[in-house]
Amino acid sequence: MTTSAELIEMSERRSAHNYHPLPVVIHEAHGAWVTDVDGKRYLDCLSGYSSLNFGHGHPKIIEAARNQLDNLTLTSRAFYHDQFAQFCAGLGDLTGKDLILPMNTGAEAVETAIKVARKWGYEVKGVEPDQANIIVMEGNFHGRTTTIVSFSTDPEAHDNFGPYTPGFRLVPYGSAEAIRQAADPNTVAVLVEPIQGEAGVLVPPDGYLSEIRELCTAQGILMIADEVQSGLGRTGQTFACDYEGVVPDVYVLGKALGGGVVPVSAIAANRDVLGIIQPGQHGSTFGGNPLACAVGIAVIELLNTGEFQARAAKLGEVLHARLRELIGKGVVEVRGRGLWAGVDIDPELATGREVSKALMARSVLAKDTHGSTIRLAPPIVVSEEDLVWAVNQLADALYELTTA
Secondary structure, three states: OOOHHHHHHHHHHHOOOOOOOOOOOEEEEEEOEEEEOOOOEEEEOOHHHHOOOOOEOOHHHHHHHHHHHOOOOOOOOOOOOOOHHHHHHHHHHHHOOOEEEEEOOHHHHHHHHHHHHHHHHHHHHOOOOOOOEEEEEOOOOOOOOHHHHOOOOOHHHHOOOOOOOOOEEEEOOOOHHHHHHHOOOOEEEEEEOOOEOOOOOEOOOOOHHHHHHHHHHHHOOEEEEEOOOOOOOOOOOOOHHHHHOOOOOEEEEOHHHHOOOOOOEEEEEOHHHHOOOOOOOOOOOOOOOHHHHHHHHHHHHHHHOOHHHHHHHHHHHHHHHHHHOOEOOOEEEEEEOOOOEEEEEOOOOOOHHHHHHHHHHOOEEOEEEOOOEEEEOOOOOOOHHHHHHHHHHHHHHHHHHHHO
């Protein structure tokens, strides 16, 4: 079976339907472009939900992975290995934090941050046993584990997966006052996405993150920033929190940290927070494995040049300027920062999936969310010419829909 149609049919027949992919079967990829099994090329404007910030098959990342494959791929954390120290030191320097706790997926990193916050609350803040609460935001997306979906407001992620884990307080995203009102002496953390990706690339009001930082400092609460999608160059800064000069107590990182090669995630915090974890209290067989660390080191070295942050900022200006020209021409609103945009399609014109399919027919791959919104997040290595071409394809697709 080699054609797209045959492979899609088998996938639908033999796999659980926990995703609703666009009908394209990708075979190979380089930089910002992918090719399907039928030989058609597409510009990737999703980047694996920001996992491919550095593009498909970045030479430095692939070289690091290949070299490590020849030497050592897994030890478990029962032993040290020769890539671990450099990875932790490098990521610690990048985040400005003392300690790193590596895991695999973004959801694992969020779960790790939740566990650390609760343990810190009991052992350092002095919260009574089993009374800790964490403030979270409406519209959040932090993963799909049973604990995380317990505080999701997305019915698809949340419904029929109970009983739900207690200890979370939901407040509206973008309102620091709502956080202030929800906090009490048992509040151990505020968990926030600096930009809500799955919700449609929602950028909070200016000053929101700064207010959270001030509130958390004043009340002895940990600020946890989930930068799994927004971090590592995507927005034009190393971290989205950098736009307000905010340093959270805990960074939650993933996706692009693995360079699109292997799952790599981590939390980063100072010793007074992460130092509460002792042997046997948290772990993962594959967390911090040699292959993951080697790839992570290469990613950190790329970020240390500042080239990708600057490129995302520059190209982001081009992207958003061109997208804003489409408002009133099938587009209702455009949001985002850097090479990351949420584009609200006029719901009377088409759904986000319909527009995503129209883009696919024009050799551009994007993805819808929440009905009428599409997300654009091309690899940072995309050329300006290709970026403008992709937005032109969106403009043409919308014109066709409005004149149909």
